[in-house]
Amino acid sequence: NAGVTQTPKFRVLKTGQSMTLLCAQDMNHEYMYWYRQDPGMGLRLIHYSVGEGTTAKGEVPDGYNVSRLKKQNFLLGLESAAPSQTSVYFCAIGRYSGYTFGSGTRLTVV
Amino acid sequence: DAKTTQPPSMDCAEGRAANLPCNHSTISGNEYVYWYRQIHSQGPQYIIHGLKNNETNEMASLIITEDRKSSTLILPHATLRDTAVYYCIVPSGNTGKLIFGQGTTLQVKP
Numbered sequence: 001n002a003g004v005t006q007t008p009k010f011r012v013l014k015t016g017q018s019m020t021l022l023c024a025q026d027m028n029h030e031y032m033y034w035y036r037q038d039p040g041m042g043l044r045l046i047h048y049s050v051g052e053g054t055t056a057k058g059e060v061p062d063g064y065n066v067s068r069l070k071k072q073n074f075l076l077g078l079e080s081a082a083p084s085q086t087s088v089y090f091c092a093i094g095r096y097s098g099y100t101f102g103s104g105t106r107l108t109v110v
Numbered sequence: 111d112a113k114t115t116q117p118p119s120m121d122c123a124e125g126r127a128a129n130l131p132c133n134h135s136t137i138s139g140n141e142y143v144y145w146y147r148q149i150h151s152q153g154p155q156y157i158i159h160g161l162k163n164n165e166t167n168e169m170a171s172l173i174i175t176e177d178r179k180s181s182t183l184i185l186p187h188a189t190l191r192d193t194a195v196y197y198c199i200v201p202s203g204n205t206g207k208l209i210f211g212q213g214t215t216l217q218v219k220p
Contacts, residue, residue, distance in 0.1 A: 042210035
């Protein structure tokens, strides 16, 4: 998935710990998105950004915060992780000419 | 946001054409239809998109009905590697948000 890099790829957290997921792009897109995918389900939108310094809530924003201080980076934060946040997290970029997804971050909260 | 409806699963014989239908009866005049697929838990992969005319690329063909209320993704010669979940999506007009449904699980059989 050239152009979109997600870090880390895997992480195990204890309940109550915090962490930040990074999405970095080199395609100069204005639009960036964070999704989560639970087993057997489609992707659900957490937060998105339509440009540097802007963020907005998606379908399932509770328990997450985001920041877009630089155009190329979109950060997803979990302030106090809960087992319900165990999921695979995908970042996406793009708009009119199509969307590119990252390879995902597998997060387990125990 | 335009809602899409797809059959939950389909089978196809290897080497035959796979025709995946999608209903999007509430689509508005300037909204595109996008098709993505997801293999195992990898990031969704772009296949094709269109507005009103039929489209073809190296991966697939997209047939959109004249009233734009439905479309069909055609994989002309399905292979075992085409086994995946296929999503038909109409991005939100204002924000470009992709709202994923359950998609169609395509099983290509030898």
